[in-house]
Amino acid sequence: MKILGIGFLSESSVCLIENGKIKYAISQERINRVKNWWGNPYKAVDFVLKETNNKLRDIDIIATHGLSSIIKDVPNKKYFADKIAEVNKSFLPKNKKKNQVKFLIERQNHELKANNRVMRNVIALRKRYNKIEVHDHHKSHAASAYFFSGWSKCYSLTIDGWGDNSSSKLYKIANGKFTQITSTSTIDSLGYFYGSITKLLGFKPHRHEGKILGLSAHGNPNNAYKIISKMISYDKNNKTFKGNFEKGYYLAKYQNPNISFLKKKFSREDIAAAAQKRTEEVILEFIKDNVPYNSRLALAGGVFSNVKINQKISELKNIREIYVFPNMGDGGLSVGSAMLSYNNKKKFRPQVLKDMYLGPRFSNKDILKILKKSRVTYFKKSNPSKFIADKLNKGFVVACFQGRMEFGPRSLGNRSILVNAKKKNINDWLNKKLKRTEFMPFAPITLDKYAKKMYKSLDNKKKASKFMTVTLNCTNKALNLSPAAVHIDKTARPQIIKKSDNLKIYNILYEYFKISKIPNLINTSFNVHEEPIVCNPVDAIKAFKESRLDFLYIGDYIVEKNDRKIR
Secondary structure: OEEEEEEOOOOOEEEEEEOOEEEEEEEOHHHHOOOOOOOOOHHHHHHHHHHOOOOHHHOOEEEEEOHHHHOOOOOOHHHHHHHHHHHHHOOOOHHHHHHHHHHHHHHHHHHHHHHHHHHHHHHHHHHHOOOEEEEOHHHHHHHHHHHOEOOOEEEEEEEEEEEOOEEEEEEEEEOOEEEEEEEEOHHHOHHHHHHHHHHHOOOOOOOOHHHHHHHHOOOOOOOOHHHHOOOEEEEOOOOEEEEOHHHOOOOOOOOOHHHOOHHHHOOHHHHHHHHHHHHHHHHHHHHHHHOOOOEEEEEEOHHHHOHHHHHHHHOOOOEEEEEEOOOOOHHHHHHHHHHHHHHHHHOOOOOEOOOOEOOOOOOHHHHHHHHHHOOOEEEOOOOHHHHHHHHHHOOOOEEEEOOOOEOOOOOOOOEEEEEOOOOOOHHHHHHHHHOOOOOOOOOEEEEHHHHHHHEOOOHHHHHHHOOOOOOEEEOHHHHHHOHHHOOOOOEEOOEEEOOOOOHHHHHHHHHHHHHHOOOEEEEEEOOOOOOOOOOOHHHHHHHHHHHOOOEEEEOOEEEEOOOOOOO
16 A cells, blocks of 8 residues: 655655555655745655656555644634633733733634635645545644554654644554544644744744754753743643743744843843743643653654753653654654554554655766766775775764665764764864854764763663654763763764664764774764755755865765865
8 A cells, every 4th residue: 555645834745655664755845945845745746756656546545634624613712712811810911911812813813824724735735636635733743753663552742833723732542543632722832932932032933943952051041931931831730731821921923022021131041041941841741740650652743853852751750761753843744644544544553663764865877977067076985984984083074975865854874964073162163164053062973882881871762862853961981082972961962873774874983983982973964054954966066065075975986175185
């Protein structure tokens, strides 16, 4: 059975599921080169069909999300009325009450329009393709995590900005049967809360939330906490997250005038730290109250791109183990939707996801053709791994373009930039070279054999650390050997790699270890600033030139900067 999954929200994507396995997956942004592109990804559909030698007639089912488009009473008018009543009963000044009520009325209308946009997307898909099945947004998120966790029974928590009249859901799942436990409305959104802090500090919501996480480690969370903590909470009575409109600060939108004064009162580092602390608190409180002792927890939704939150969850006494679907944001909805359709027909048994190398690959013949046109200096080596390891040990920067492109926000070796992590100041000049924010940490790639010497409490995070979806506390040895890969809070977000995961990248890391006795390298995404990760050889050579990197390992070839002969 072949199922095509389609996601049409931010980072719209397409996947092909064949007999329960992900055969191919790609986000349209990698094709059209528009970061976070959203809409019906027709180009990606055609791309996947062509790459997999399929015709549309070969597809049994096309699955997507957007169940609210066919449900009445969305948004929930009673819920908005209750929120308005809560504001009116509060002790807020009259003008503040008026503004909060005005927003809630506007937000109800906005959600109606947003749902109509979802409906138009689904209708357009139905017109273009037949055999369409539509699933709930958050159930699709949960399915992506559950079906590839390898666990037949677990809980699954989803948290994001909004989707199908919810911003979060908790499910108990056993043998493919989903039982919904709780649902948080879109206007009580932790995603909107964190996004509003992102916007307040001058970054782009829905894109730069990771920068707030990076910045938060540099601040004191207690300075701005008294105000920021009033914005969101855990509602124990209703077992949901809660946006506290009645306290006068929270709004379910990114551009929030209620908190603009914070920038004058506190540093951006302290604001970020307080926001991170409060988000962690309410999520942990929710999990402690709603997930039983010794449970496995599968996570998906954009908020779980926050790797520090994932670490905090894994450290809870009631959590036995966590798994985060590697494409945890809306880009993963195509996979979750497709798996729900497959499970409805075939009763799929959860499997461990082997890797995320699910996109296009290019032959050496294709690569050579592009190299000849690109006016670059290139050559082959009989032992490229050893050559590259030597250059990395000497401090050169190497981009890798190998095998199939990764699906999701993390580069996992095949579309990566590698550099040694020996000196802390490497971060400064690498950020400048790549035009990235100075306070952002770089993540390490680590040989599996030596992971326990580098990181603490690894056992219940093994699934997550394979895909760079959780931070770990670093050992003193990691701090001494690889200070550039350790953040200011003494954590790192590693990709722990085995030989069977990615042979070419493993060999580079192993050869580097033989020279340096260090099992870590910095691994960051191969892309030009604010562009998607490179997809094809043309993208790779363009990014290599623009970023002025030292070497590019592409297929069997090594490209070096034209102004430096360092072979």
